[in-house]
Amino acid sequence: MRGGFRNTVERLDRPSAYYLNRNNKKNRRNDRNNRDEKDGDTEMANNQQPEEPPEDPLKNATTLYVGNLSFYTTEEQVYDLFSKCGEIKRLIMGLDRFNKTPCGFCFVEYYTHQDALDCLKYVGGTKLDERIIRTDLDPGFEEGRQYGRGKSGGQVRDEYRDDFDEGRGGLGRAIQQTERLRESEKNRDSEQEMREDYGRLR
Amino acid sequence: MADYDRRQGGRGGGGYNRKRRYRDDDESDHRPQRRRYNEPPLHVRIRKQLLTLAESPLRRWHEEIQTTAHMVADNYDKEEVRTNFLELVPQIVVEQPLKTPFVAAVVLVANSLKPEVTTDVLARIAPLAEEKIKLGEWRDVKLYLKLLACLQSCLEGDGLFPVLEELFNRAVELQTSNSDDTIGTELVKIILLTIPYVMAAGSSQAQQKAADLMDKTDVIASEPHALQVLIDPHHAEKGEDSPTANSSLIGLLQKQLQNEAVNGWELKCLPRPWQMPLEEIELQEKMENAQKHPLPAIAIPETVVTGPRPLFPEIYMSVYANQEVESVPPVTNVAASLIRDGLLDTINIMDFNRNVTARYLIDVDCYFADGTFVKRATPFDRLRDIDGGRSTWKPEDVAVDAVFSQLFQLPSPEHKLVYYHSVLTEACKLAPAAIAPSLGRAIRYAYHNIHQLDLELGYRFLDWFTHHLSNFGFMWKWTEWADDVELPDIHPCKAFIIGALDKEIRLSFAQRIKGTLPPPYQVLIGPEKEQDTPDFKYNNEHTPFSAEGKELAQLLKRKATDEEIQPVIARIHAAALEQSIDPLVSSTDVFMTAICWVGSKSLSHVLACIERTKDRLLDVGAASEAARLQIITSVISYWSAQPGVAIVIIEKLLNYSIITPGAVIDWALVSGKAGPGGEALSKSWVFELVLNTVVKVTGRVRQVLTSGVADGASDTEVSAMRELFKSMDDALVSWAEGTKDQMMDPAEPMDGLGGKRVELVQRWGERWLRVFRRRSAIEEAHMLATKQ
Numbered sequence: 001m002r003g004g005f006r007n008t009v010e011r012l013d014r015p016s017a018y019y020l021n022r023n024n025k026k027n028r029r030n031d032r033n034n035r036d037e038k039d040g041d042t043e044m045a046n047n048q049q050p051e052e053p054p055e056d057p058l059k060n061a062t063t064l065y066v067g068n069l070s071f072y073t074t075e076e077q078v079y080d081l082f083s084k085c086g087e088i089k090r091l092i093m094g095l096d097r098f099n100k101t102p103c104g105f106c107f108v109e110y111y112t113h114q115d116a117l118d119c120l121k122y123v124g125g126t127k128l129d130e131r132i133i134r135t136d137l138d139p140g141f142e143e144g145r146q147y148g149r150g151k152s153g154g155q156v157r158d159e160y161r162d163d164f165d166e167g168r169g170g171l172g173r174a175i176q177q178t179e180r181l182r183e184s185e186k187n188r189d190s191e192q193e194m195r196e197d198y199g200r201l202r
Numbered sequence: 203m204a205d206y207d208r209r210q211g212g213r214g215g216g217g218y219n220r221k222r223r224y225r226d227d228d229e230s231d232h233r234p235q236r237r238r239y240n241e242p243p244l245h246v247r248i249r250k251q252l253l254t255l256a257e258s259p260l261r262r263w264h265e266e267i268q269t270t271a272h273m274v275a276d277n278y279d280k281e282e283v284r285t286n287f288l289e290l291v292p293q294i295v296v297e298q299p300l301k302t303p304f305v306a307a308v309v310l311v312a313n314s315l316k317p318e319v320t321t322d323v324l325a326r327i328a329p330l331a332e333e334k335i336k337l338g339e340w341r342d343v344k345l346y347l348k349l350l351a352c353l354q355s356c357l358e359g360d361g362l363f364p365v366l367e368e369l370f371n372r373a374v375e376l377q378t379s380n381s382d383d384t385i386g387t388e389l390v391k392i393i394l395l396t397i398p399y400v401m402a403a404g405s406s407q408a409q410q411k412a413a414d415l416m417d418k419t420d421v422i423a424s425e426p427h428a429l430q431v432l433i434d435p436h437h438a439e440k441g442e443d444s445p446t447a448n449s450s451l452i453g454l455l456q457k458q459l460q461n462e463a464v465n466g467w468e469l470k471c472l473p474r475p476w477q478m479p480l481e482e483i484e485l486q487e488k489m490e491n492a493q494k495h496p497l498p499a500i501a502i503p504e505t506v507v508t509g510p511r512p513l514f515p516e517i518y519m520s521v522y523a524n525q526e527v528e529s530v531p532p533v534t535n536v537a538a539s540l541i542r543d544g545l546l547d548t549i550n551i552m553d554f555n556r557n558v559t560a561r562y563l564i565d566v567d568c569y570f571a572d573g574t575f576v577k578r579a580t581p582f583d584r585l586r587d588i589d590g591g592r593s594t595w596k597p598e599d600v601a602v603d604a605v606f607s608q609l610f611q612l613p614s615p616e617h618k619l620v621y622y623h624s625v626l627t628e629a630c631k632l633a634p635a636a637i638a639p640s641l642g643r644a645i646r647y648a649y650h651n652i653h654q655l656d657l658e659l660g661y662r663f664l665d666w667f668t669h670h671l672s673n674f675g676f677m678w679k680w681t682e683w684a685d686d687v688e689l690p691d692i693h694p695c696k697a698f699i700i701g702a703l704d705k706e707i708r709l710s711f712a713q714r715i716k717g718t719l720p721p722p723y724q725v726l727i728g729p730e731k732e733q734d735t736p737d738f739k740y741n742n743e744h745t746p747f748s749a750e751g752k753e754l755a756q757l758l759k760r761k762a763t764d765e766e767i768q769p770v771i772a773r774i775h776a777a778a779l780e781q782s783i784d785p786l787v788s789s790t791d792v793f794m795t796a797i798c799w800v801g802s803k804s805l806s807h808v809l810a811c812i813e814r815t816k817d818r819l820l821d822v823g824a825a826s827e828a829a830r831l832q833i834i835t836s837v838i839s840y841w842s843a844q845p846g847v848a849i850v851i852i853e854k855l856l857n858y859s860i861i862t863p864g865a866v867i868d869w870a871l872v873s874g875k876a877g878p879g880g881e882a883l884s885k886s887w888v889f890e891l892v893l894n895t896v897v898k899v900t901g902r903v904r905q906v907l908t909s910g911v912a913d914g915a916s917d918t919e920v921s922a923m924r925e926l927f928k929s930m931d932d933a934l935v936s937w938a939e940g941t942k943d944q945m946m947d948p949a950e951p952m953d954g955l956g957g958k959r960v961e962l963v964q965r966w967g968e969r970w971l972r973v974f975r976r977r978s979a980i981e982e983a984h985m986l987a988t989k990q
Contacts, residue, residue, distance in 0.1 A: 007297060007554065008253055008290075008293055008294055008297045008298055009253075009297075009298075009552070009554075009555050009558045010555060011554040011555060012554060012555050012556065012557075013554060074804065075804045075805045075806060076708065076804070076805060076844075076846065076847055076850070077708070077709060077710070079805060079846075079850055080705075080708045080709055080846055081669075081672075081709060083850075084618070084619070084620035084623075084665075084669070085618060085620060086618075087853070087898075091805070091806070093804075093806070118617075118618055118620075118621070121553060121554055121555075121556065121621070121624075122553075122556065122618065122620045122621045122623070122624045123620065123624070126624060126627055126673055127672060127673045128672075128709070129709070129710060130672075130675065130710070
């Protein structure tokens with residue numbers, strides 16, 4: 001549907017800018033790699049046989065990436081809301097790479113492509129557990145993707161966040177870490193002082 | 203994103219930073235800011251203008267229409283302008299139908315400037331209408347005809363009437379050959395909904411034609427359709443009439459139009475953007491004297507088809523009926539049908555962007571004549587103060603009413619119910635002060651009529667209500683129903699409250715919901731609901747088979763093999779035989795409860811555990827009816843405080859064919875395990891469990907039938923489905939008629955409620971029966987249709 005027919009208003013069942021952008025970059029990278037590998041002759045041969053456009057990996061996608069969940073949102077809650085668009089085939093909670101605790105995203109797999117599209121249209125951008133959730137069409141779950149890719153094990157977005165988000169572990173983890181450092185330094189200082197004070201008392 | 207791309211792309215040449223261009227330039231640069239903006243090409247501007255027609259609440263219809271018409275007519279020789287215009291007009295008409303009269307007005311003004319525009323538009327629309335008639339896509343047919351109707355004044359001769367007459371001829375043929383026919387009904391609906399636009403656009407000569415046509419439609423429109431009782435949203439109690447008994451959509455339309463005919467087709471609510479204000483009298487004359495065009499032929503095939511969506515007669519329903527002041531058009535006024543029709547088309551077409559749909563709902567007053575509605579967000583209490591003669595219709599009420607008519611549409615609306623939920627959510631986000639009070643009154647209507655709402659609709663209302671609240675901090679004025687907490691659980695209002703709280707908890711958690719409730723409700727959320735994982739009954743030494751239960755749980759936890767599990771099961775069997783109780787039932791309770799407990803951490807855990815033990819469970823399920831029932835009983839009693847979890851587990855057990863749909867029905871409706879003495883029927887989660895199961899079965903049958911393999915497989919599926927409906931019917935009839943054993947059983951507590959308990963249970967039985975008889979009838983009709 002992309003490209004050809006165009007509705008009079010935007011459709012909500014399209015892959016997000018995030019997805020397209022990532023993919024464009026990936027494709028561009030691939031193109032460049034391909035170009036590098038080819039030398040003149042093969043390029044000639046290739047030009048005679050134009051490559052077929054690669055099949056859209058989302059054409060029959062039944063999986064959704066769901067983001068901005070609270071760390072405390074349970075599978076049962078996800079089931080309850082997402083079942084409103086059709087029976088759920090599989091639900092994979094996103095986990096912290098180190099603690100194996102929920103880290104605020106999940107993959108919902110339906111039995112049909114239509115259910116997934118309907119979910120984008122009707123559930124994406126509404127609230128679950130009192131947070132506006134984000135849904136994005138996904139080419140499908142692969143082992144390993146259930147883990148956060150951030151440095152400290154959670155999602156990248158939770159590393160450097162400088163707003164306090166109670167549902168997602170407060171401040172960004174990187175910030176928390178520097179604060180912890182500063183805090184412990186302060187403690188050490190005061191301990192030092194206190195020890196000195198004790199010394200004086202003695 | 204565009205910005206992002208540009209920065210990343212680096213195509214500006216060697217890291218050249220566009221953004222800093224102007225800041226870096228020295229003062230000698232005097233280029234005016236404006237030059238940086240390139241006006242988009244003409245056809246793009248025309249597109250934008252056409253798409254935003256009438257959207258502004260400033261209501262500058264005539265200016266917008268004239269500018270657009272001029273831009274089109276003056277540049278019509280440009281290929282881009284022409285093709286884009288001719289593609290866009292038919293598309294707006296079927297995607298944003300509330301704008302059709304305004305698009306028509308652009309064409310009419312353009313006609314006075316360049317008649318060729320109209321010729322081309324007609325040549326474009328007629329074949330499209332013809333094509334849609336052939337395919338049976340009746341809504342699109344209606345929408346193309348609506349545009350043609352609005353263009354009636356520039357059509358030669360009788361304009362659109364011959365097409366409407368031809369459609370009517372098909373309707374008559376269909377209706378005389380089959381009284382159950384629904385295509386004829388649909389055709390009459392289209393005719394009746396098109397006539398007002400012809401009359402609003404055309405001259406007074408049309409009156410006779412309209413009168414003749416309506417004389418003919420009267421026979422079909424005034425006769426109640428055979429299927430009407432099946433799809434009435436209300437299910438009146440014995441000896442009472444349904445509030446919507448006489449509300450067939452086409453029946454009402456016929457009467458409304460007859461009223462209009464008597465009053466000279468005033469059609470007060472319809473916009474007439476083709477009528478120019480007095481200062482534009484010259485243009486008006488020019489338009490009247492502009493060239494008339496023949497309507498290109500629209501062939502209607504001898505046999506017309508149902509099309510992709512099954513057709514049903516429609517009933518007009520309003521959640522604002524019988525208020526002391528009219529906040530929506532009364533059913534006697536054609537405005538009720540016309541505004542509803544425009545809104546419903548918009549809602550159902552625009553499912554791909556609920557934000558736009560919600561915008562349309564909020565802006566509904568923009569698309570109808572001045573004075574049709576009161577000012578937006580006028581409080582209901584103020585309607586009383588409005589002087590006689592002026593409209594008291596609240597645009598918010600009219601909009602909300604339209605969405606509710608879809609939530610309450612039987613057998614089912616066009617889209618998934620959650621779409622209509624999302625539309626109301628967005629509308630509420632856009633204009634909370636205006637929409638929320640209207641929703642409040644709609645909720646009160648449904649709540650106070652819950653006893654006579656069709657049971658399936660009662661469940662839909664519950665599902666919407668709780669989902670809606672979950673988007674708005676679970677805030678509701680519970681205090682106004684506080685007295686009902688005292689009612690017995692089996693009372694429809696109390697049953698609603700219990701069901702609603704359970705559903706709220708499912709979307710959130712018990713403590714949170716408890717915090718939103720006033721004191722009288724606190725008792726409804728017991729400590730067992732706040733517990734994350736229910737207790738394992740075998741941890742209690744006094745539970746029979748306590749040791750075996752704990753042992754099995756340990757084995758399951760460490761993913762032991764079936765060989766290790768078997769000896770424990772054998773021990774239970776031996777002990778049970780000694781006590782002369784069913785061995786398999788005993789061991790199944792221990793085993794299944796242990797699975798639930800071991801998997802209680804999350805659904806993934808329990809599903810993984812079921813996956814590991816499915817061979818044993820399959821054997822158990824296949825062994826006996828009693829064992830199948832026990833599997834269900836164990837799951838549901840373990841999760842009794844959180845039935846939502848149990849329902850998901852049961853669904854998965856059905857998928858594995860460990861249990862059968864028949865067992866679920868039996869468990870819920872016959873066994874008495876879901877609640878004593880018919881109490882099960884009042885529990886919304888029991889209804890949900892049964893409905894889900896039936897939907898699974900009927901969905902499977904439909905899938906097999908459409909896959910088109912005419913082998914034995916489909917026959918077995920079909921007969922299994924019929925058997926299921928039959929057994930439900932048997933069980934429910936005995937509840938409805940009060941002949942159920944458990945009702946007779948003196949051991950069951952049948953007292954209380956001032957002796958009304960039996961009546962209440964019977965009433966629940968009737969309501970259940972109606973839902974599943976309808977579902978059965980619809981599946982039979984569907985099978986018949988696919989065979990043809």
